[in-house]
Amino acid sequence: MSYDGRIHTVRIGEVTRHLPLFRVAPNVNIAIFNMLGDTEVVETAARSLAARMPAGADVLVVPEVKAVPLGHALSVHSGLPYVVVRKIKKPYMANCLEAEVTTITTGVPQRLYLDGKDLPLVQGKRVVLVDDVVSTGSTLGGLRALMEQAKATVVAEMAVFTEGNDGDWPHIIALGHLPIFTDA
Ligand SMILES: O=P(O)(O)OC[C@H]1O[C@H](OP(=O)(O)OP(=O)(O)O)[C@H](O)[C@@H]1O
Numbered sequence: 001m002s003y004d005g006r007i008h009t010v011r012i013g014e015v016t017r018h019l020p021l022f023r024v025a026p027n028v029n030i031a032i033f034n035m036l037g038d039t040e041v042v043e044t045a046a047r048s049l050a051a052r053m054p055a056g057a058d059v060l061v062v063p064e065v066k067a068v069p070l071g072h073a074l075s076v077h078s079g080l081p082y083v084v085v086r087k088i089k090k091p092y093m094a095n096c097l098e099a100e101v102t103t104i105t106t107g108v109p110q111r112l113y114l115d116g117k118d119l120p121l122v123q124g125k126r127v128v129l130v131d132d133v134v135s136t137g138s139t140l141g142g143l144r145a146l147m148e149q150a151k152a153t154v155v156a157e158m159a160v161f162t163e164g165n166d167g168d169w170p171h172i173i174a175l176g177h178l179p180i181f182t183d184a
């Protein structure tokens with residue numbers, strides 16, 4: 001992956017950010033949205049998504065790592081607990097549920113792990129899947145596979161941005177859309 005020299009400007013509520021375009025494959029460039037350390041964006045996005053939270057949800061499920069602060073802030077604003085699905089199985093994690101994903105930014109298969117200690121939080125519950133960006137949908141698919149294994153019901157899927165063809169993700173509760181760019 002390499003910076004291609006261009007930027008794409010987005011607005012999240014009242015906040016403006018200039019996203020750098022990175023080439024992820026020949027003639028495929030994406031505007032990298034990285035909320036880590038950006039309290040203003042995390043808070044604005046979380047407030048807007050909390051306002052659109054479906055009634056009756058029990059728990060939020062978020063993949064590591066860039067979406068973790070959003071999961072935390074959304075938990076505060078919605079009053080719902082949240083579970084972080086990990087991408088590395090640490091020695092302190094046991095009885096994990098697992099699924100494989102290949103995201104547009106990483107391009108190689110990775111595994112998602114739901115720690116056994118978090119299973120009671122989602123088992124038989126009504127869950128909301130939360131991510132920062134939904135692009136190929138691989139991560140979302142992996143989260144859904146974990147929820148199926150956990151016998152949880154996915155009642156909504158939320159993201160700050162969808163990405164790719166506008167209209168590919170009509171059911172996702174999102175605050176905006178990122179195009180995919182061709183080479184300069
Ligand atoms: O729809 P997809 O193609 O699956 O892409 C979406 C995922 O890609 C990014 O994660 P990334 O792989 O960059 O991992 P990171 O957050 O750990 O950096 C992003 O945070 C989403 O979780």
Ligand SMILES: Nc1ncnc2[nH]cnc12
Pocket residue numbers: 030031032033034103104105133134135163178
């Ligand atoms: N535009 C983007 N920025 C950050 N992570 C992403 N994952 C998929 N698309 C992304």
